[in-house]
Amino acid sequence: xxxxxxxxxxxxxxxxxxxxxxxxxxxxxxxxxxxxxxxxxxxxxxxxxxxxxxxxxxxxxxxxxxxxxxxxxxxxxxxxxxxxxxxxxxxxxxxxxxxxxxxxxxxxxxxxxxxxxxxxxxxxxxxxxxxxxxxxxxxxxxxxxxxxxxxxxxxxxxxxxxxxxxxxxxxxxxxxxxxxxxxxxxxxxxxxxxxxxxxxxxxxxxxxxxxxxxxxxxxxxxxxxxxxxxxxxxxxxxxxxxxxxxxxxxxxxxxxxxxxxxxxxxxxxxxxxxxxxxxxxxxxxxxxxxxxxxxxxxxxxxxxxxxxxxxxxxxxxxxxxxxxxxxxxxxxxxxxxxxx
Ligand code: KG4
Ligand code: ZN
Numbered sequence: 001x002x003x004x005x006x007x008x009x010x011x012x013x014x015x016x017x018x019x020x021x022x023x024x025x026x027x028x029x030x031x032x033x034x035x036x037x038x039x040x041x042x043x044x045x046x047x048x049x050x051x052x053x054x055x056x057x058x059x060x061x062x063x064x065x066x067x068x069x070x071x072x073x074x075x076x077x078x079x080x081x082x083x084x085x086x087x088x089x090x091x092x093x094x095x096x097x098x099x100x101x102x103x104x105x106x107x108x109x110x111x112x113x114x115x116x117x118x119x120x121x122x123x124x125x126x127x128x129x130x131x132x133x134x135x136x137x138x139x140x141x142x143x144x145x146x147x148x149x150x151x152x153x154x155x156x157x158x159x160x161x162x163x164x165x166x167x168x169x170x171x172x173x174x175x176x177x178x179x180x181x182x183x184x185x186x187x188x189x190x191x192x193x194x195x196x197x198x199x200x201x202x203x204x205x206x207x208x209x210x211x212x213x214x215x216x217x218x219x220x221x222x223x224x225x226x227x228x229x230x231x232x233x234x235x236x237x238x239x240x241x242x243x244x245x246x247x248x249x250x251x252x253x254x255x256x257x258x259x260x261x262x263x264x265x266x267x268x269x270x271x272x273x274x275x276x277x278x279x280x281x282x283x284x285x286x287x288x289x290x291x292x293x294x295x296x297x298x299x300x301x302x303x304x305x306x307x308x309x310x311x312x313x314x315x316x317x318x319x320x321x322x323x324x325x326x327x328x329x330x331x332x333x334x335x336x337x338x339x340x
Pocket of ligand 1: 139
C-alpha cells in the first residue's frame, strides 16, 4: 500500500493567516484560520501593511496549533506547501519565508501554490471522488475567473473580469449603502427581504463570444441611483437595492459559467472563493443546472473563504506530479493561473 502523504500548508496572501495539515490532498486533519477582518473593518477594507504585521504575529501560533490539532509532529510531515501568489506582496512574503525556513529545518520539500488553484482544490476536499475535467467558477474578493480544469494542475482560463472582482463589487456596493466591510455576506442577508426586480441594473455584455465579466458598470449604476435618490431627498430601500444588484451580478455569473460548461461538454460545475457562499448564487446555479443535467459542486463556507487546507490539497497534486519548487522561490503578487 502506498504511504499517506501529509502536507503542512500555509496561507497568508490577504487578511487570513492560516495553517493546515492535509493527508493525500483530500483529508483535513486541521485547518486553523486567524482572521484579521475585525482590524481591517475599521478602515473599510484591507490595509496591506497592517496585514503583513498581523501575519507576522499570528504565523507561528497558527502553525503550532495546526500541528497540535492534527496530532502530528513536524518530523511526520512529508512536504510544506505555501501560497506564493497572487496576493499582497508583504502578506505573501510572511508565509513564504516561514515555509522556507520550516522546509529547510525539517529537510522536506517546499511546494509553491497558486492561491487560485488552492480555491479550486477546495472542491477535492469537499467531494472526495471528484476528478478533473470540470469547469470552475472562481469568485472571491480579488478574483473572478471561469476555469476549465482539464487535469490536475492543468488549467485553461475561459473568462475573467476586466475590472472589479465580483466580491469587490459586493463590498463596494455594501459600503455605498452603509452596510460596512466585508459587504458580501451583508448584501446576501438583507437581499432576502428585498425585491430583486425593483430596480433594473445593467449587465455587461461583450459583443464577441467572450465569457469575460465587468462589474464596474453595475457598481457605478448603483452609485448613480443612490446619488439621484439622495439629491431628490427620496428614501432609499436598501433591501431592494441589494437584491436588485445581487440579481444582476449572479445572473451574469451563472449565464457565463453555463456557457463555458456547454462549450467544454463537461457535466460538472465547481464553485470556489468567498462569493461561493452567496445564497442567491448557490440557488440560481443549482436551479439552472438541474434543467440541463449538470452537477453543481460548492464546498462548505469554511473551505470557500481563504484557508490553508485548500492550499494543502493543491500542494499534494503538485507534489505527486513532482513539482517541487527551488529554494529561490519568491512571492509573485500577480501570479497567473497555470503559470509556474
Ligand atoms: O475568497 P475570499 O475569502 O478572499 C479572497 O481571496 O478575496 O473572498 C472574500 C470575498 C469578499 O469580497 C466578501 O464580501 C465575499 O467574498 N463574500 C460574499 C459572501 N461571503 C463572502 N459575497 C457575497 N455573498 C456572500 N454570502
Ligand atoms: Zn482567496
